[in-house]
Amino acid sequence: xxxxxxxxxxxxxxxxxxxxxxxxxxxxxxxxxxxxxxxxxxxxxxxxxxxxxxxxxxxxxxxxxxxxxxxxxxxxxxxxxxxxxxxxxxxxxxxxxxxxxxxxxxxxxxxxxxxxxxxxxxxxxxxxxxxxxxxxxxxxxxxxxxxxxxxxxxxxxxxxxxxxxxxxxxxxxxxxxxxxxxxxxxxxxxxxxxxxxxxxxxxxxxxxxxxxxxxxxxxxxxxxxxxxxxxxxxxxxxxxxxxxxxxxxxxxxxxxxxxxxxxxxxxxxxxxxxxxxxxxxxxxxxxxxxxxxxxxxxxxxxxxxxxxxxxxxxxxxxxxxxxxxxxxxxxxxxxxxxxxxxxxxxxxxxxxxxxxxxxxxxxxxxxxxxxxxxxxxxxxxxxxxxxxxxxxxxxxxxxxxxxxxxxxxxxxxxxxxxxxxxxxxxxxxxxxxxxxxxxxxxxxxxxxxxxxxxxxxxxxxxxxxxxxxxxxxxxxxxxxxxxxxxxxxxxxxxxxxxxxxxxxxxxxxxxxxxxxxxxxxxxxxxxxxxxxxxxxxxxxxxxxxxxxxxxxxxxxxxxxxxxxxxxxxxxxxxxxxx
Numbered sequence: 001x002x003x004x005x006x007x008x009x010x011x012x013x014x015x016x017x018x019x020x021x022x023x024x025x026x027x028x029x030x031x032x033x034x035x036x037x038x039x040x041x042x043x044x045x046x047x048x049x050x051x052x053x054x055x056x057x058x059x060x061x062x063x064x065x066x067x068x069x070x071x072x073x074x075x076x077x078x079x080x081x082x083x084x085x086x087x088x089x090x091x092x093x094x095x096x097x098x099x100x101x102x103x104x105x106x107x108x109x110x111x112x113x114x115x116x117x118x119x120x121x122x123x124x125x126x127x128x129x130x131x132x133x134x135x136x137x138x139x140x141x142x143x144x145x146x147x148x149x150x151x152x153x154x155x156x157x158x159x160x161x162x163x164x165x166x167x168x169x170x171x172x173x174x175x176x177x178x179x180x181x182x183x184x185x186x187x188x189x190x191x192x193x194x195x196x197x198x199x200x201x202x203x204x205x206x207x208x209x210x211x212x213x214x215x216x217x218x219x220x221x222x223x224x225x226x227x228x229x230x231x232x233x234x235x236x237x238x239x240x241x242x243x244x245x246x247x248x249x250x251x252x253x254x255x256x257x258x259x260x261x262x263x264x265x266x267x268x269x270x271x272x273x274x275x276x277x278x279x280x281x282x283x284x285x286x287x288x289x290x291x292x293x294x295x296x297x298x299x300x301x302x303x304x305x306x307x308x309x310x311x312x313x314x315x316x317x318x319x320x321x322x323x324x325x326x327x328x329x330x331x332x333x334x335x336x337x338x339x340x341x342x343x344x345x346x347x348x349x350x351x352x353x354x355x356x357x358x359x360x361x362x363x364x365x366x367x368x369x370x371x372x373x374x375x376x377x378x379x380x381x382x383x384x385x386x387x388x389x390x391x392x393x394x395x396x397x398x399x400x401x402x403x404x405x406x407x408x409x410x411x412x413x414x415x416x417x418x419x420x421x422x423x424x425x426x427x428x429x430x431x432x433x434x435x436x437x438x439x440x441x442x443x444x445x446x447x448x449x450x451x452x453x454x455x456x457x458x459x460x461x462x463x464x465x466x467x468x469x470x471x472x473x474x475x476x477x478x479x480x481x482x483x484x485x486x487x488x489x490x491x492x493x494x495x496x497x498x499x500x501x502x503x504x505x506x507x508x509x510x511x512x513x514x515x516x517x518x519x520x521x522x523x524x525x526x527x528x529x530x531x532x533x534x535x536x537x538x539x540x541x542x543x544x545x546x547x548x549x550x551x552x553x554x555x556x557x558x559x560x561x562x563x564x565x566x567x568x569x570x571x572x573x574x575x576x577x578x
Contacts, residue, residue, distance in 0.1 A: 004244065005246035006243040010212075010219040010240075011238040013223070014235045023047065027066075027240075035246075036246060039125075042240055043115070044062065044236050045061045046112060046132050054112055057093050057168065064089045072085065075425075087176075089168060093109075093111070096110040110169045115129075115134060117191060125181075128179075129168060129174060131153060133191070140206070143201075144203070145202050153165045192237045196231070196236065200222055260345060262348055276292060284307070289304050294339070299354070303351055304351075323420070324352075326417045334411070334414060336414065359404065372506075378470065382399070382404055382463065385413065387529065393423035394421065399463060401466065444462065446461075450487060457526060458521065460524050460527070461521070472502050477495065495514055508534075511534075512534035512535050
């Protein structure tokens, strides 16, 4: 059994010497798979004293974050999930202030500071805006040293006077500090509002921890100590100790399938968990793909079985099992769906819907010169499929003609998720994901060959190669990219204009391809939709550079100009001879 993430948590709040408590705090410690995929979270917020509704802001911020964070896709990274939730919380608070009678006075609005700690796998993810603080506590023999993890968003105008430079609800957008902190078992963190941390020392923290039976009691002791030391503000403190770190597990699905045996090779008419094998569709050193019949529904399905070569290779088995996990989360008419209903498995395999059609590779053999409009129709659909991945912080990483299916109605769908990278799973790896090239070399972005991480622009590059291949039948760099050894060799590669293969290609379309296919990922389109738009609409930035030579635009005028120039030269020569 994998080691689970286990924590000890203690927390306490008090209004102190004030008439009301505008602080709010909370913790979410989910069990089982949710703790694995989303982690555990602690949050606190501190209202501003000048506002009578600030306690509403702080309560809303904490409750919304702890609830809505766990409602986000488990494919998202912690950072993306946290920042999107906080952006929504901030927008709501700002809207409440704008609708109130004090809409022009921020000091009386729905405003609060916010600080959260999300602990997932072996990393603590910090979200922070305002002047509450997070400390990592380093115990010592005679006291504790406090390492401040956050930065105060406060501007001091004098030693006695200061104001918040950032807070939730102040504006329609907010800049959230984010930081990832590597963890070790035994690490101890403290989250505290200024009513506490301004009035306790490392020695006070050490004494509270030493004499307490648990972290709740330690939190109460720290609040009491801050009061004794003269605190006049609301006081809130949270303590969390990492008892054990979670061993890497890709998902609950992986754990369920980890102990299942590898399947045998199958023959037509054989049965597997009720599916009847019709024929083998494809076989390789990585997997065997079969067309099968589900007798219960009468529908055909595709079964993908891992090759026996994967036995003992945990990393590859994880990637194989992740295919079904990904398939169940990406929802698009242009992405293959999992087979339903799922059956109880006796061995490891992936089941998906059957698409009655052909691969794009076969379609291109049947249509060697499809024309620009036909290419656009397919590229538009593939791009929509890719965007469904990207919205979930997934990269396909293996886009090629063999991995796109075209059905009888002309609908294009992306298949094969064996190379997909999922941000929410990558961050669970203790040393990061294995970034060795997963997909087909001729369609892969240059950065993969340098051992770099892929980005959305890497999928843009693959879509560009696919588009170029459909329009020209060739590759934009030939086989140069896989052959280029190192960054310097890549810089020497030259893009071959699509017009050299097909002069009918509009110059501005060629410019769009050139941008999508830049060797440097920073110079490509940032999103597939931008590339697709420029395939349909002449980009003004391209028109001047894409203007064709006069001999192509108007051959008759070109030759008239040449003839006129030659005639002038002849007249000038004759005049000189006289």
